[in-house]
Amino acid sequence: MSDRYNVKETEARWQKAWEDSKCFEVTERADKPKYYTLAMFPYPSGKLHVGHMRNYTMSDIVARYKRARGYNVLNPMGWDAFGLPAENAAMENKTHPAKWTYANIAAMKQDLKLMGLAIDWSREIATCAPDYYKHEQKYFLDFLKAGLAYQKESFVNWDPIENTVLANEQVVDGRGWRSGALVERRKLKQWFLKITAFADDLLDGISQLGGWPEKVRLMQENWIGKSQGLKFTFEFTKPKGQRLEIYTTRPDTLFGASFVAISPDHPVAQKLSKNDMGVESFIEKCRKIGTSEAVIETAEKIGHDTGLTVNHPFIAGKTLRVFIANFVLMDYGTGAIFGCPAHDQRDLDFARKYGLDVIPVVIPPDKDGREFAIDMEAYTGPGRLYNSDFLNAMTIDEAKAEVIKRFEAAKTGQGTTLYRLRDWGVSRQRYWGCPIPIIHCQACGAVPVPEDQLPVTLPEDVTFDKPGNPVYNHPTWKQVKCPTCGKDAERETDTFDTFFESSWYQFRYCDPHNAKEGFAKDKVKHWAPVDQYIGGVEHAVMHLLYARFFTRALKKCGYLDFDEPFTALFTQGMVVHETYKGEDGKWLSPADIEKGHNGAYVKKGDNTPVTVGRIEKMSKSRKNVIGLEEVSVNFGIDAARLLILSDSPPERDVEWTEGGIEGAWKYVNRLWRLVTLADFNGKGGDTDAMKRKIHGTIDMMTQDLEKFHFNKGIARLRELSNALEDFSAAKGDGAVLREGCEALVRLMAPVMPHLAEELWAHLGHKEMVVNSSWPEADKDWIGSDTVTIAIQVNGKLRATIQLPKDLAASDAEKAALAETAVQKAMEGKAAKKVIVVPNRIINVVV
């Protein structure tokens, strides 16, 4: 027998056996509990790389493990197939987005098949197929009827040279990525979904998501951003009677107000710009910046004095100047604020820049008024009010309540709950997306496409020789008759945000071939919600929040009877790799380079030097991708799975290195030799120790898998195989050795499924390991009778002793004080105190 494992032949053979037996295809059944595990579906960007692989491997482990535990496991796969890259590819390569997308799907599916995943392929979906998106067109019409969808004007990034809308990603340093033109903010009428109607519900729901990482729950909570504050109006000094509505979360600091600022998009600013060139050019300057909050917030804070002033509501005769400021967002609150520089850093920076007053009104608990001053750092901590008339000596909370009370009593203001969350704009001025099923009629307005005319499909005869949505210029597609009045009308040419498709796909998998509706209620009732969702942390807020909203919206329309789509969530880290650049500054792929004479990398072919760059997320643009095929050919999928799972904790990034995959491959062979060369006729060895190791490993690895500690579980597996190797070499008892090998194989099955099948068959089993159950740990063989106790003197380790498990504290203390190393460290002094932590540690304090 060869001492090398024939990985290529073996992996292909078992993949075929799984496929032939259709063991991963599932239907609803009453005799087994269901388990739905889902990996976030991929965008078909081109080739599958080991970064994708990590995501699907984790779902695969869960699927195989839960299967072994007796669950009826649903583990589906599909394609998030609409999106911008397809249109970019269409422009660059003179192809059609559909052609490019479907070719990528075919290539990536082939790679996925190489992975031998426990996927029910009969449920495969692609979101760009009309039989998928027609259902979401129906949902949109339902949302419209339910008052959850509406139109309003909102800003987009406008490229004035290409005359097209740009995505934030396509704006680089404030300029269009292709044209180089300075981007402008421009208003367009667009469709919105009323996610804010569920703001409180989405917030409350977070507390029930116990299976989600704390950090994701926190991020969602902050994103929704519920705040209690005050809405009130300032009176303009002139024209008399005109008022400006403000929202603030710090009404307590009103006596420290030194200016008022409004958004460049505020109606007051707009009105002023008509007669004031200065205002007009300032607003124009503010708009020469994209719509992205990150850009707006990091831009230099600038303001423009409007010359208007308002009266302070509580200080007679005091007026505040009104500025237009680029950092005030029209989307939040009322688009107008008052600035209290002493207690808000942004206001302070602004005040220092424009020479405005800084009036401290909250004093820290440990200071008094004479010594407390604000320089360049605002004070945002707790304290008591001063310089504040009737609020003096109150706490911040008391002062907030008092100010709100006074405004409410005077009927000039209102305590208000506000959310940072904004309604979801779903209109995209793009071709490669789901058409919004609306017809615009001069007479009737926005009219829903009649349901019997769904789906509204994309026209196929389009070209991408100029920027923008080609449907807009299509000769006939737009022109229709109004369904209501029959007159000439036009189709909506915008398509949905691609988050629309990914908000409900988890339900489509439950009933993927249903032509009548998106899913049958009873099928979703059976499988949903998803028991374990797995994907990148980059989706922590938007995708996951949209899907949570969509589920509630579907419930409101009668499609479902639950709120939360994902019971548990795991956010896995990325696969990262070194990046390389050639002499010409262009990215090079790892396949393009090799080690030169002096050990440094050179470009293959011409031996020109290569610069090694940062270690970054694998991405097509940086070329630092390792394709799946090359890995599977050289080392097999099991070795790749092993590396990806064992090298880092799953929530952290893992670096793909050549050395790592070779090491994993060696271990695959070592396991193969251990089991195939084992002699089950031995009579010797320490059978008790071996049995403890076997059952201890089963126990611990089971716990590790339950907790997603795959790296630790694999470390336990290695400990067991090390022990079995020693036991085997010592001609250990054959029955125990077999018991150990069988446990090892069943434990490795979720991690290295192909090798496990091969070894399981070698051990004489007729049934595949994929259909066998998870091993049970025998409680009698878990743990041991003695424990090692550490002894510290004043917190420093001085000795370790073996003691019987659960020994009385007084006996343990006696044994510890009797140790010579302990006595030496005590230097003859008496113990002041002895802390005994049973079975762990004893600390002697002298």
Add this chain to the structure above:
RNA sequence: GCCCCUGUGGUGAAAUGGUAGACGCGCUCGACUCAAAAUCGAGUACCGUAAGGUGUGUUGGUUCGAGUCCGACCAGGGGCACCA
């Protein structure tokens, strides 16, 4: 700018507030070999001959005891509503 996360040997990482470095990679030495690869065995945080001391990004605190909890800071990463 705002929200969230991460930081431990040469390196990937372990460690319910209780023996820091499990399990690997690499390296060193040895066995096998004509030789190499593969495989097997021993060693491997740092300083020190040793006794011992020092060590978890920096810094301060809480505690009998801190990688772990709290405060301040530094560095890196993710997200910020039209990338997916």
